[in-house]
Amino acid sequence: MFRRFTVLGLLLVVVxxxxxxxxxxxxxxxxxxxxxxxxxxEDYPPSANFLEEVKPILDQRxxxxxxxxxxxxxxxxxxxxxIDRGLTxxxxxxxxxxxxDPTSRLYxxxxxxxxxxxxxxxxVLNERIQSEQANQEGGLMYQALKQKRDFVDSQQDxxxxxxxxFALDRAQQCVGIEEYASKxxxxxxxxxxxxxxxxxxxxxxxxxTAWLVSGxxxxxxxxxxQQFAAQVKRWEALLNGDSLKEQLMSRYxxxxxxxxxxxxxxxxxxxxxxxKLVRSRxxxxxxxxxxxxxxxxxxxxxxxxxxxxxxxxxxxxxxxxIPYHLDExxxxxxKSWFLADNIKVxxxxxxxxxxxxxxxxxxxxxxxxxxxRFMLDDAETFIMGFMKGPVCRGQVALNVIQDHFWVYxxxxxxxYEKLQADFLAAQSEHLRMPxxxxxxxxxxxxxxxxxxxxxxxxxxxxxxxxxxxxxDAGRIDLDLIWDGDGYNxxxxxxxxRHFDSASVVRGSVGKPPKTAWILDYSLFERxxxxxxxxxxxxxxxxxxxxxxxxxxxxxxEGEFNFASLLPAQARYDELRRWYVDADKEIxxxxxxxxxxxxxxxSVHYNxxxxxxxxLYNKLSTKLAAVQSSKYQIDPIHYSRAVNxxxxxxxxxxxxxxxxxxxxxxxxxxxxxxxxxxxxxxLRNNAHANISSLFLEDKYRLPDNDTLxxxxxxxxxxxxxxxxxxxxxxxxxxxxxxxxxxxxxxxxLMKRFGVRRTSSEFWPYSDRLHQAYLQAxxxxxxxxxxSRLENx
Numbered sequence: 138m139f140r141r142f143t144v145l146g147l148l149l150v151v152v153x154x155x156x157x158x159x160x161x162x163x164x165x166x167x168x169x170x171x172x173x174x175x176x177x178x179e180d181y182p183p184s185a186n187f188l189e190e191v192k193p194i195l196d197q198r199x200x201x202x203x204x205x206x207x208x209x210x211x212x213x214x215x216x217x218x219x220i221d222r223g224l225t226x227x228x229x230x231x232x233x234x235x236x237x238d239p240t241s242r243l244y245x246x247x248x249x250x251x252x253x254x255x256x257x258x259x260x261v262l263n264e265r266i267q268s269e270q271a272n273q274e275g276g277l278m279y280q281a282l283k284q285k286r287d288f289v290d291s292q293q294d295x296x297x298x299x300x301x302x303f304a305l306d307r308a309q310q311c312v313g314i315e316e317y318a319s320k321x322x323x324x325x326x327x328x329x330x331x332x333x334x335x336x337x338x339x340x341x342x343x344x345x346t347a348w349l350v351s352g353x354x355x356x357x358x359x360x361x362x363q364q365f366a367a368q369v370k371r372w373e374a375l376l377n378g379d380s381l382k383e384q385l386m387s388r389y390x391x392x393x394x395x396x397x398x399x400x401x402x403x404x405x406x407x408x409x410x411x412x413k414l415v416r417s418r419x420x421x422x423x424x425x426x427x428x429x430x431x432x433x434x435x436x437x438x439x440x441x442x443x444x445x446x447x448x449x450x451x452x453x454x455x456x457x458x459i460p461y462h463l464d465e466x467x468x469x470x471x472k473s474w475f476l477a478d479n480i481k482v483x484x485x486x487x488x489x490x491x492x493x494x495x496x497x498x499x500x501x502x503x504x505x506x507x508x509x510r511f512m513l514d515d516a517e518t519f520i521m522g523f524m525k526g527p528v529c530r531g532q533v534a535l536n537v538i539q540d541h542f543w544v545y546x547x548x549x550x551x552x553y554e555k556l557q558a559d560f561l562a563a564q565s566e567h568l569r570m571p572x573x574x575x576x577x578x579x580x581x582x583x584x585x586x587x588x589x590x591x592x593x594x595x596x597x598x599x600x601x602x603x604x605x606x607x608x609d610a611g612r613i614d615l616d617l618i619w620d621g622d623g624y625n626x627x628x629x630x631x632x633x634r635h636f637d638s639a640s641v642v643r644g645s646v647g648k649p650p651k652t653a654w655i656l657d658y659s660l661f662e663r664x665x666x667x668x669x670x671x672x673x674x675x676x677x678x679x680x681x682x683x684x685x686x687x688x689x690x691x692x693x694e695g696e697f698n699f700a701s702l703l704p705a706q707a708r709y710d711e712l713r714r715w716y717v718d719a720d721k722e723i724x725x726x727x728x729x730x731x732x733x734x735x736x737x738x739s740v741h742y743n744x745x746x747x748x749x750x751x752l753y754n755k756l757s758t759k760l761a762a763v764q765s766s767k768y769q770i771d772p773i774h775y776s777r778a779v780n781x782x783x784x785x786x787x788x789x790x791x792x793x794x795x796x797x798x799x800x801x802x803x804x805x806x807x808x809x810x811x812x813x814x815x816x817x818x819l820r821n822n823a824h825a826n827i828s829s830l831f832l833e834d835k836y837r838l839p840d841n842d843t844l845x846x847x848x849x850x851x852x853x854x855x856x857x858x859x860x861x862x863x864x865x866x867x868x869x870x871x872x873x874x875x876x877x878x879x880x881x882x883x884x885l886m887k888r889f890g891v892r893r894t895s896s897e898f899w900p901y902s903d904r905l906h907q908a909y910l911q912a913x914x915x916x917x918x919x920x921x922x923s924r925l926e927n928x
Contacts, residue, residue, distance in 0.1 A: 175354055196452050202921070202923055206527065210225060220278075221260075221355070227241065261277040262353050272352060279346065280317055283329070284330070285337070296333060333927070374421065380482075385485060385503070388499075398458055398460050401462075402464055408910070412447060413448075427447070433670050436488035474506075474507035475507055495565060509661070512665075519665055523639075525853075540633065542631075542654065545653065545760075547618070567591070569590055571684050613702065614738070620759055628763045638924070642767070645764060652696050655701075656698070702738050718836060719826040720828060769848075775814075779866065781866070782870055786873075797820050803818060817852060818847075824838060854924040855924070
C-alpha cells in the first residue's frame with residue numbers, strides 16, 4: 138500500500154513538473170501571462186474589423202456549440218466578454234455534485250477578465266507578449282483552428298465513433314495553451330475546431346488569423362440599442378416608482394421576466410435590439426450596478442432595488458431566446474392590473490426564503506386575477522421559460538412530460554378562479570415549493586416534506602371545490618376554459634418534447650395527443666417558480682432531484698384538471714392509460730383522485746363516440762376564433778406534394794419511425810422558385826408512463842412512436858438536415874417507409890441527408906439561418922448543433 142502511494146506521488150510530481158517546464162518555456166519565449174486589454178468601446182477603430190468581419194464568422198461557425206450554460210468548457214463565443222473570459226474545467230450541469238457550485242454567469246458573477254482568472258478560467262487568446270508569433274503559438278483559439286486545417290481528413294461520411302464522442306456528458310479537454318499540444322494535439326489530432334464539423338474556409342480562417350495576430354481587439358455593437366435611449370428611460374421610470382405598490386409590481390414583473398429578451402417597436406430595422414431586465418444598486422440615470430444573486434427573489438442586500446434595462450450583448454441563440462414586446466398598450470395593462478386605486482400595499486414582503494420563494498405569500502396584496510391576467514397575456518412566453526430556462530437541459534430534467542400534448546387554461550372570469558384569491562392565501566404554507574430552499578438540499582427528507590404539503594393542499598382544494606359545486610353557480614363544463622377573450626391566440630398551446638429538449642408553439646398542433654393539461658393560476662405560477670425562478674443549475678443533486686420529483690405532482694394536477702371534463706365513468710380508464718405499469722404508489726395516487734376530487738362533468742357527450750376525442754373537438758370549436766394556424770399544413774398554403782407527404786407521415790406509428798432522430802430540418806427545393814421551403818419533422822416518443830425518474834427506457838413504447846411535420850423551423854437542437862426537391866417528396870416517403878435498420882437509415886442520409894461531414898454542410902447551415910431570420914426576425918436566432926447525429 139505504501140509503495141502504491143509512493144509511485145502515485147512520483148507520477149504526480151512528474152506530471153506537475155512537466156506542466157511547470159512547459160509553462161516556463163512559454164514564459165521564456167513570450168514572457169509571463171498577463172491579462173490584456175482587448176475590449177473597447179464600440180466606436181474604437183480597431184474593433185470595426187471584429188464587428189463587421191470576425192463576429193459574423195464566430196456566429197456562423199462557432200456559436201452553435203459555444204453558447205449558454207452547456208457550452209463545452211463554459212467557453213462562450215457569443216460576445217467579446219465571453220471570448221475574453223475563456224474556458225474552465227468546471228461544469229454547470231453536473232447531476233452528481235453533493236454541494237452547490239459557485240455561479241459563473243457571464244456579465245454577472247465577475248466584472249473583469251482578471252476576476253475570471255481568479256475563478257479558474259483560462260484564456261483562449263494569447264496573454265503574453267503581443268506579437269504575431271506569440272499570438273499564434275500562445276493562443277489556444279488559433280491553435281485549435283489551425284489543428285483542424287492541418288489534420289488530414291479521411292473524407293468518410295460517418296466520423297469514427299472511437300475518435301469522436303458527441304454525447305452531452307462526454308469528457309472534455311478544457312486545458313490551457315500550455316497543455317494543449319500534449320493533451321489534445323498529440324493524442325487527438327482530429328479534435329480541431331469546429332469539433333466534428335467541416336473546417337473553416339480559407340477566407341474565414343485568414344480573417345480570424347489576421348484578427349488574432351493583431352491582438353484580437355473586440356467591442357460590443359451597441360449602436361442599435363442606443364437608438365432606444367428614450368424608450369429605456371420611459372420604461373425605467375415606470376419600473377422604479379417610489380410607492381410601495383409600484384415597487385411590489387416591479388418585483389413581481391422582474392421575477393417573471395428576468396430570463397426574457399425585451400424589445401421595443403422598431404420601424405427602422407426588421408431585427409429588433411434586445412434588452413435584459415436586471416436588479417441594480419443604482420437608480421436610472423446612473424451606470425447599472427447589477428445585483429448578482431442565485432435566484433431572482435434572493436435578498437439583494439440593499440435597502441432599495443432599482444430595475445434597469447441593459448443591452449443584450451450576446452448573440453441571440455434559439456435555445457435561450459424568449460422575446461417579450463414592450464409597448465404603450467402593455468404598460469397600460471400593467472397599470473390596470475397592479476396599480477389600480479383599490480389595490481393597497483402597506484408593507485413590502487421580506488426576502489426571507491420562505492416568503493420570497495412563495496409567490497402566494499410575497500404577492501398576496503395583488504389580486505389573483507391581476508397576476509393570472511399578466512401570465513395569460515403571454516402564456517406562450519412563460520411556458521417557453523419552462524423549456525428554455527435553466528432547468529430544461531438533459532433527459533432527466535424533461536422526462537417529466539409527455540412528448541406531445543396540448544395546454545389550455547382556466548378562464549380568469551370563471552367563478553372558480555375568482556374564489557382562488559382567499560383560498561390561495563389561506564393555503565400559502567401548503568403551497569411551499571422547493572423554490573424556498575437553498576441550492577443544497579437533502580433529497581429524501583425534502584421530498585417527503587413537500588409531498589405531504591402538496592397532499593394537504595390537494596385535500597383542501599378538493600373540499601373547497603366540493604363546497605363551491607354545491608352552490609347553484611358551481612359546475613364543471615367548457616365555461617371553465619379560457620377562450621383568449623376572443624382575440625388572444627395564447628389560449629391553446631402545444632408542447633413537443635425532443636428527448637432532452639422541448640419546444641412550445643401556439644395552437645393545437647398535430648394529431649390529438651395522449652394527454653392534455655388545463656392550468657389555473659395556482660398551477661401556472663407554481664410551475665414557473667419551480668422550473669424557472671426557483672431553479673439553480675449550479676445546485677446540488679438533491680436540489681435537482683426534488684425539483685424533478687415535485688414536477689410530477691404538478692404535471693398530474695394539470696392532467697387531472699383536463700380529465701375532470703370527461704364523464705365520471707371514463708376517467709378511470711383514461712387515467713390508467715396514462716400510467717400503465719407505473720409504480721404502485723403512483724397508481725394508488727392516480728386512482729384515488731376520481732373518487733376524491735372529480736365531480737360530475739356538465740359537458741354533454743355522445744355515448745357512442747370516444748369521449749376524449751369529443752372533448753378535443755369541443756375545445757377546438759370553442760377556441761376556433763383564436764386558434765393559431767401557423768403550424769398547420771393545408772392545401773391553401775402548401776402544394777399537394779407537401780400535403781400528401783405530411784398526411785402520410787402523420788399516419789405512421791412505430792416501424793421506420795423508431796430509427797429517426799428527434800428533430801429533422803428539411804429543405805424542400807422547388808425548380809420554379811429560387812427560395813426553398815423549410816419544414817420540421819418531429820418524432821414523438823411513446824411511453825407506458827412518465828412517472829419514473831431514471832428508467833425511461835424501461836417504459837418506452839417505440840412501436841407507438843409517431844411523427845409530426847410542421848412548416849417552418851421548430852426546436853433549438855436539430856439532429857439531422859435533409860434536402861429534397863419537392864418533386865422527390867414521394868421518393869423520400871417511400872425510402873423512409875423502408876428504414877428498418879441502421880444501414881437503411883444511413884442509405885437514406887446518403888440520398889437526402891446533409892451530414893456533418895458534408896462539404897455542403899456550412900452552405901446549408903447558412904441558408905437555413907438566413908431563411909429562419911428572414912421568416913422569424915423577432916423569435917429567430919442561432920441553432921445549437923450539439924445534438925447533430927453522426928449517422
